[in-house]
Amino acid sequence: MASSGVQQDRPRGCTRPMYRLASVVLVAAVLLGTGCETLGSRALRGERGNYNIALQQSNDEQLLLNLVRLRYRDNPVFLDVGNITTQFSLETTLDAGIEAEESAGDIFSLGGGVTYNTSPTIQYTPLSGEDFQQRLMTPLGLDRMLLLYQAGWSLKRVFTVLVQRLNNLENAVRASGPTPGSAPEYETFQQALEAMRGLERLGLLELVQENLLDGEPRSRVVLSLKEGAWDQPQAELLARLLGLSRRKLLYPIIPRGLVQGVDVPQGDYIMVETRSPLGAMFFLSHAVDTPEDDQRTGKVTTTRTNAGQAFDWHDVTSEVFEVKTSAIRPTQASTAVRYRGAWFYIADTNLETKSSFAMLNQLLILQSKPAEAPPPVLTLPVGR
Structure with missing residues (x-):
């Protein structure tokens, strides 16, 4: 088979x-x-x-x-x-x-x-050494400030965190270092920023980089007003606070002290004094709430007004940055750390603080490596 x-x-x-x-x-x-x-x-x-x-x-x-x-x-x-x-x-x-x-x-x-x-x-x-520390303590260049603005951060946020003087208006200048003992000047600066933000929301104001083709290629950072801006009360207020020449549309922005000895009307440009990355960190650090025991025992500086009352730094930074403290680990925090026996955190619902925190992180990344030499930011005299 x-x-x-x-x-x-x-x-x-x-x-x-x-x-x-x-x-x-x-x-x-x-x-x-x-x-x-x-x-x-x-x-x-x-x-x-x-x-x-x-x-x-x-x-x-x-x-x-x-x-x-x-x-x-x-x-x-x-x-x-x-x-x-x-x-x-x-x-x-x-x-x-x-x-x-x-x-x-x-x-x-x-x-x-x-x-x-x-x-x-x-x-x-x-990250240490002389090179890193120098980049951390060097005032921010206008090219970097413009880059952050063009990346989408609002003009108010960029100027609040990174600018400490705009013409003669001070934005808590001494806040770029350890917490000062006396209250800073900042109110008039904030008024100017509110006027700028109002015009920006109407699409009548922006920061731009203007290329100049006379001779060698050059560029400058300019505060640009659009047609119709001078019909708005914010433009008149901004001109009065900054001492600007009225009815102009372009105002070059220059580092403070650059135009000394130049015979150009002061109202034709805007002088800016920027903070360093470390100064920006110091500025935002004043918005960190601390336990009452640490305040009472002198572990942190308490800033006081001329009347001797405790100054609230949230008046300066609350719209852009605020860090809370808690004795226990927070449950609704985007970022939290434990330090000196307390918890410090950014509330997950505080979108303004999260935005400023992200911008600061971008700034530090930009400063972590040497930048190429920035192009000139000003050509004088101003012809328009």
Whole structure:
């Protein structure tokens, strides 16, 4: 009698149990091999997202911690994450067996396991040295200020945080360092900013970079008013507060002190004194609330008015920045750090503070590496 088809296909020298066992092993190897091929891509998708979130949270916490340190007059420390490397390891085990019984047929058993491990290595680099400190303490260039404005940050936010003097108007100048003991001048500066913001919302004011083609290519930062701006009361108020020549449309913005000895009407341009990145951090640090015990024991400076009353720094910064404090870990915080036994946090619903925090982070990234020499920002005399 002819043998069955299965018996004909069985390799020579293989008994039926051995043939079935080889088939099981072959199938298992294929399955495990397929798992190895897909494991790498799955690990990349999962681990990259986790590291991305962790790095963002770590950067935010470091920046907030340094702002709190400045409030206490403690030294800030910056650590940069240089490299993140991860080693993936995979261990597989496989157990297979077969029992042959004449009556019940073959009984197969298959078992195994896969163990997946990661070993991350993170390299931290302290940001220090004379070069870094100089960039941190150098007043911001007008090109950088314009870059932040063109990136979408409002003129009011940029000027509030980064400008400490606009012509003769002061924006808490001494706030660019440790918390002063006496209340700052800032009200008239804020009035000028409100006038500028009103015109900006009407689409009648913006900061632009004007290219000059006379001789060598040059450029300057200009406060530009549109046609119809002088029909608005905000323009008249801005001209009065800054001492500007009326009915002009372009006012070059120049660093304070650049035009000394130049015979040009003062009302034809706007002098700006910017803060350094460290000065901007000091300025925002005054908006960090502190525990009453720390205030009472003198661990932080209490600014006072001429009448001897405690000055509220939220009058200067509340519209753009505010950090709360709590004895327990906050539950509704976008960023929170523990320092000196208390929690300091940015409320997740405080969108203005989160925006200013993000802008400050961008500023520090811009200043973390040397910038190319900026182009000239002023050409005098002003012809229009």
